[in-house]
Amino acid sequence: MQQLAVALQNLLTALVLSLVVLVGLTGQPIGAIAAPADSLTVHLGTADGSLRFEPDQLQFVVGQRYRLVLDNPSPEKHYFTAKDFADGIWTQKVQAAGVEVKGAIHELELKPGAIAEWVFVPERPGRYELHCAIAGHAEAGMVGQIKIVAASS
Numbered sequence: 001m002q003q004l005a006v007a008l009q010n011l012l013t014a015l016v017l018s019l020v021v022l023v024g025l026t027g028q029p030i031g032a033i034a035a036p037a038d039s040l041t042v043h044l045g046t047a048d049g050s051l052r053f054e055p056d057q058l059q060f061v062v063g064q065r066y067r068l069v070l071d072n073p074s075p076e077k078h079y080f081t082a083k084d085f086a087d088g089i090w091t092q093k094v095q096a097a098g099v100e101v102k103g104a105i106h107e108l109e110l111k112p113g114a115i116a117e118w119v120f121v122p123e124r125p126g127r128y129e130l131h132c133a134i135a136g137h138a139e140a141g142m143v144g145q146i147k148i149v150a151a152s153s
């Protein structure tokens with residue numbers, strides 16, 4: 001059982017590595033991966049309990065690497081739900097409380113005081129909607145817009 005888990009982990013590591021190599025060969029984000037990521041922080045809710053994202057307008061450039069820090073300064077849990085956006089990016093990892101998750105992510109739930117880092121490279125230009133999936137929160141204003149724009153050449 002243990003051996004199987006180790007074998008699976010090695011396989012996953014190999015897959016991730018070959019993916020990185022493939023991306024490198026096709027020309028795109030290997031430079032972006034090596035380059036330091038642009039950091040930005042989005043707060044899910046506010047300390048006084050307002051139901052909103054701060055900021056609620058986000059913009060990213062295709063091919064650039066980002067480190068999006070999500071935190072929850074509010075007294076209740078919130079979601080960062082942006083499924084179409086998540087389909088339009090390549091997620092390198094999501095990191096929270098000593099755990100790194102690799103692969104596609106569509107939604108994150110943050111408990112009060114939680115913090116998570118989402119490292120990704122935008123791939124598909126477009127306008128995407130963001131909301132909190134907790135009943136009533138989007139209706140109360142916990143929504144946002146995410147724009148992915150093409151790199152200017």
Ligand SMILES: [Cu+2]
Nearest residue numbers: 078132134137
């Ligand atoms: Cu919420």
